[in-house]
Amino acid sequence: MSTNAMERLSPWLFTLGMFLIWEIVCRAFKVDPFILPAPSQIFVAMGQYWWPLAKNSFVTLWTTLAGFALAVAFGIVLGIVVGWSRAIYRGLYPVMIGFNSVPKVAVVPILVIWFGIGEIPAILTAFLISFFPIVVNVATGLSTIEPELEDVLRALGAKKLDIMLKIGIPRTQPYLFGSLKVAITLAFVGTVVSETIAANAGLGFLMVQAGSNFQMPLVFAGLLLLAAEGIVMYAIFAYVESYFVGWAFRSSMSAGG
Amino acid sequence: MTAFVDIDDVTLVYKGANGGVHALDRFSVSLQKGEFAAVVGPSGCGKSSLMKLVTGLVPPDFGKIQIGGETVRGPVKMAGMAFQNPNLLPWRKVIDNVLLPLEIVQPHRSRFRREKERYREEARALLATVGLDGFAERFPWELSGGMQQRVSLCRALIHSPALLMLDEPFAALDAFTREELWCVLRDLWEKIGFTVILVTHDLREATFLADRIHMMSARPGRLVMTKEIPFPRPRPIEVCFEPAFTDIVHELRAKIGEVRKG
Ligand SMILES: Nc1ncnc2c1ncn2[C@@H]1O[C@H](COP(=O)(O)OP(=O)(O)OP(=O)(O)O)[C@@H](O)[C@H]1O
Ligand SMILES: [Mg+2]
Numbered sequence: 001m002s003t004n005a006m007e008r009l010s011p012w013l014f015t016l017g018m019f020l021i022w023e024i025v026c027r028a029f030k031v032d033p034f035i036l037p038a039p040s041q042i043f044v045a046m047g048q049y050w051w052p053l054a055k056n057s058f059v060t061l062w063t064t065l066a067g068f069a070l071a072v073a074f075g076i077v078l079g080i081v082v083g084w085s086r087a088i089y090r091g092l093y094p095v096m097i098g099f100n101s102v103p104k105v106a107v108v109p110i111l112v113i114w115f116g117i118g119e120i121p122a123i124l125t126a127f128l129i130s131f132f133p134i135v136v137n138v139a140t141g142l143s144t145i146e147p148e149l150e151d152v153l154r155a156l157g158a159k160k161l162d163i164m165l166k167i168g169i170p171r172t173q174p175y176l177f178g179s180l181k182v183a184i185t186l187a188f189v190g191t192v193v194s195e196t197i198a199a200n201a202g203l204g205f206l207m208v209q210a211g212s213n214f215q216m217p218l219v220f221a222g223l224l225l226l227a228a229e230g231i232v233m234y235a236i237f238a239y240v241e242s243y244f245v246g247w248a249f250r251s252s253m254s255a256g257g
Numbered sequence: 258m259t260a261f262v263d264i265d266d267v268t269l270v271y272k273g274a275n276g277g278v279h280a281l282d283r284f285s286v287s288l289q290k291g292e293f294a295a296v297v298g299p300s301g302c303g304k305s306s307l308m309k310l311v312t313g314l315v316p317p318d319f320g321k322i323q324i325g326g327e328t329v330r331g332p333v334k335m336a337g338m339a340f341q342n343p344n345l346l347p348w349r350k351v352i353d354n355v356l357l358p359l360e361i362v363q364p365h366r367s368r369f370r371r372e373k374e375r376y377r378e379e380a381r382a383l384l385a386t387v388g389l390d391g392f393a394e395r396f397p398w399e400l401s402g403g404m405q406q407r408v409s410l411c412r413a414l415i416h417s418p419a420l421l422m423l424d425e426p427f428a429a430l431d432a433f434t435r436e437e438l439w440c441v442l443r444d445l446w447e448k449i450g451f452t453v454i455l456v457t458h459d460l461r462e463a464t465f466l467a468d469r470i471h472m473m474s475a476r477p478g479r480l481v482m483t484k485e486i487p488f489p490r491p492r493p494i495e496v497c498f499e500p501a502f503t504d505i506v507h508e509l510r511a512k513i514g515e516v517r518k519g
Contacts, residue, residue, distance in 0.1 A: 148424075149344040155312040156362040156416070157334040166360065170348050247348045250398055 037217040042224060045217035052206060053218075057225050060191055060203040063119050064229075067126025068187040072180065075131040079138025079176075083168070084160070089143055100132045105193055112198045122194040122202060129190035130183040137179035141172025174248035177241035184233045192226060259326065260287035261452055262311065262420065267320035268477075269306055280306045282477035283320070288469075290419075293446060293453045295463035297509065298473030298481075299517045304456040307478070308422050311454065312336045324420065334362055336420040337413030337451075341428045343405040345397035345412075352393040355380045355411045362416050383411045386448070387441050403434035407441060414445065421446075423455045427462065439465055440494060447491055460509045465497055470509065474516050481516055484509065 019039045025031065026038035033041055046053060082092050104125050111121035145167055153163055195204025203222045210218035242249070269281040280303040288294050296304055309315045310322060313333045322329040337358070345354045359365040359376055369376065381393050387407040397405055406426060413421060423442075427435045443466060446453060457463050463470045470484045486505065488496050496502055 146342070146344050148340045148342060149346075151309065151312070151314055152338045152340075152344070152413075153357075153361055154314055155332050155334070155336055155338055155422075156358050157332045158361045162361055166357065167346065170346070173348075245348075247396065247398075250347075250396070 034214065034216050037220050041217045042220045045215070046221045046224075049218055049221065053203075053221060053225060056201055056203050056206040056222075057229065059119070059201040060188070060195065060226070061229055063122040063195075063202065064126050064184075064187045064191045064233075066119075067123040067190060068130055068184055070123070070127040071131035071134060071183055071187065074127070075134025075179075075183070076138055076176065078131070079135045079172075080142065080164075082135060083139035083142025083172070084164070086143070089139060096132065096135065104129045104190055105197070108194050108197045111194070117198045117200060119199070119201070122191045122199060122204075125194035126187040126190035129193075130187040133179045133182045133186070134176065137175040138172050141175035142168045145171065174241075174245040177237070177245050181234055181237045181241065184237055185230050188226065188230050188233075260323075261290035261292070261325060262286075262288040262454070263323040264307075264311065265320050265322065267310060267317045267322060269303065269310060269315070270318050271306075279477040281310070281317075282479050284473070284478060284480055285320075286471050286480060286483075288452055288454070291450050291452055293455070293466060293468045295455045295457055295467035295470045296473065297457060297460060297463050297470060297513065298478060299475045299513065300458075302473045302476050303478035304473065305424055308338070308424050308454070308456060311420075312338060312422055333420070335418050336422050337416065337418035338422045338424070339406075339409045339413040339426045340423075341425040343397075343402075343409035345405055345408055347397055349397075350393070351384070351389070351395050351397060351400070351408050352377060352380050354397060354408055355384065355415050357412060358416045365416060380411070380415060383415060384408070386445065387411060401434075403430055403438060406430065406438060410438075410442065410445070414449070414451070417449070417451075419451055421451050421453045423453065423457075425456055425458060428458060435459075435462070436494060442466065443492065460506045460513075461497060464502060464505050464509070465492065465494070472509065472512060472516065482512060 023039050026033075026036060031038070037045075082089050082096075107128060108121055108125055111124050115121055115124070142164070145163070149167060150163055153166070158166075191202065192204035195202035196208050199205040203226050207219045207222040210216075210222065264284060264286045267281055267284045268279075271278040271280055284303075284307070286294070286296075296307065298304055306315070310317055311324070311329070311333075313322075313329045313331050316330075324333060324335070345351075346357070349357070356369075356376060359369055365376070381390070384390060384393055384407075387410060389404060389407055389411075392400065392404065397408065400408065406429075410426070413423075427438050430438065439462060446466075453466075455463070455466060464486055467486055470486065472481045472484070473479065474481050484505065488502070
C-alpha cells in the first residue's frame with residue numbers, strides 16, 4: 001500500500017481500533033453497562049432510537065450553525081473594528097478578555113430568563129462562546145501588517161481604507177479561516193451546554209433525559225453523534241480553508257487559530 | 258541650479274512616554290535632479306527616519322524639506338520605496354505585486370481598470386530589465402531572496418517616480434547576489450535617470466553606486482561629511498578592485514570608526 005493511501009486510511013483505522021479496544025475492555029472486565037456501555041450496546045441503542053436521535057441531532061446542528069453564523073458575522077465586523085486602530089485594540093481587548101473568561105454556563109440562566117426555554121438560548125450560547133477566537137484572529141491579521149509595507153503605500157498617498165482593502169483584508173483571511181475551525185467546535189460546546197440546562201430538544205436535552213431514565217447506551221449514542229457532527233463541520237472548514245487560502249500554507253506566512 | 262531634493266536644517270524628535278528620542282539634529286543635505294546619493298552612518302543614527310521625513314510620512318519638528326521646489330507637507334506620492342525586506346504580498350502573483358502602486362497613486366488609479374493590459378505590458382517590460390522575464394505569473398514564494406528584491410525594486414519604480422528611496426535594500430543578500438543587484442540598480446538608474454537616496458551599511462556598495470556619500474554621526478544624527486565619488490560613468494563593477502576605490506572605502510571606514518566613538 002502506498003504511503004498516501006495509508007495516510008488517507010489511518011484516521012479510519014484509528015477510530016476503528018479505538019472502538020475495538022473499548023469493546024474488548026468492556027467484555028474482558030465485564031464492565032457494568034451502566035458505568036460504561038460497550039460500543040456494540042451503543043450502536044444497538046442507536047438503531048433502536050434512531051428517530052429521536054436523528055431529530056435531536058438535527059436541532060443541535062441547526063442551532064449550532066445559527067449561532068456560528070452570528071458569530072462569524074459579528075466576529076468579522078468586531079475584528080475589523082478592533083484591528084483598525086491601536087487605540088481601539090488597546091481599549092477593547094481587556095473588555096473582551098474579561099468577557100471571554102466568564103464561563104458561558106453561568107450565562108445560560110440569564111438567557112433563559114430573557115428568552116425562555118428553547119432554541120434561542122442555545123443559539124446565543126453557541127454565538128457567545130465561538131465569536132471570540134474569530135474576533136481575535138481577524139484583529140491580529142489586521143494589526144500585524146508589516147509597517148514598512150504600510151509605509152510604501154502611505155508614501156504613495158494611500159488612505160487607511162486602501163491599506164485595509166489591498167493588504168489588511170486579504171492578509172487576514174488565513175487567520176479568519178483558521179479560527180473558523182476552532183469556532184465551529186466551540187459552538188457545539190455552547191449549544192450542548194445550553195441544551196443540557198434549559199431546552200426541550202437537542203442532543204444535550206436528549207442525553208439529560210436518557211441519563212435520568214438510566215439509559216446509558218443512549219447517552220453515549222448522543223455523545224458519539226455530537227462528536228461526529230463536530231468532526232464533519234471541522235473537516236468542512238478545514239477544506240474551505242485550504243481551498244481559499246492555500247497560498248498561506250506555501251508562503252512563510254503562518255495561519256493563526 | 259536649484260536642488261531637486263533639499264533637506265534644510267531638519268530636526269526630528271520622537272516623543273515617547275519616558276522622554277523623547279532625538280533622532281536627527283539640524284541635518285542638511287541637498288541633491289540635484291538625477292543624482293545618486295548614499296547615506297551611511299552608525300546604527301540607530303536616524304537613517305530610516307530620514308527616509309520617512311523625505312517621503313512625508315513624518316513631519317520634521319524643525320526645518321523643512323523641499324522636493325522639486327515644493328515643501329513636503331504630507332505623503333509625497335512621487336517617491337518609490339524599497340526596504341531590506343522585500344515585503345511582497347504572498348497572495349498576489351509577481352506581476353500583481355509590481356502593479357500594486359498603480360492601484361493607489363493617481364492618475365494611474367482611475368485608469369487602472371480600463372488600461373490594465375497596457376500597465377501589465379509595462380510591468381512585464383520592467384521585470385524583463387531586471388532579468389525576471391518569465392516570472393511574472395509566479396508567486397513570490399517561488400522566487401529566491403535576490404529575485405524577490407528585484408521584484409521589490411520593480412514595484413518601487415512602476416509608477417515612474419522621480420525619486421527612489423532605498424533603505425538597506427541589499428543587506429539581507431549574499432555577497433554575489435548583492436553585487437549582481439548593484440549592477441541591476443546601476444543599469445536601471447542609468448537607463449531611467451531618477452534621483453536616488455540609498456541608505457546602506459555597506460561602504461563598498463555606497464562607493465560603487467553613489468555620486469556623493471553623506472555620512473551621519475551617531476544619534477542624534479548630524480551630517481559629518483560629504484564625499485564626492487569621482488569615478489566616471491558608466492561604472493563597471495571592476496572599479497571595485499581599483500586602488501583608488503579601496504582608498505575611498507578605507508577613508509570612509511576610518512571616519513565612521515571615529516564617529517561611532519562619538
Ligand atoms: N517610531 C518611533 N518612535 C520612537 N522612536 C523611534 C521611532 N523610530 C525610530 N526611533 C528611534 O530613532 C532613532 C533612529 O532610528 P532609525 O530607525 O531612523 O535609525 P537607523 O539609522 O535607520 O538605524 P539602523 O541603521 O539600525 O536601521 C533610534 O534611536 C530609534 O530608537
Ligand atoms: Mg534603519
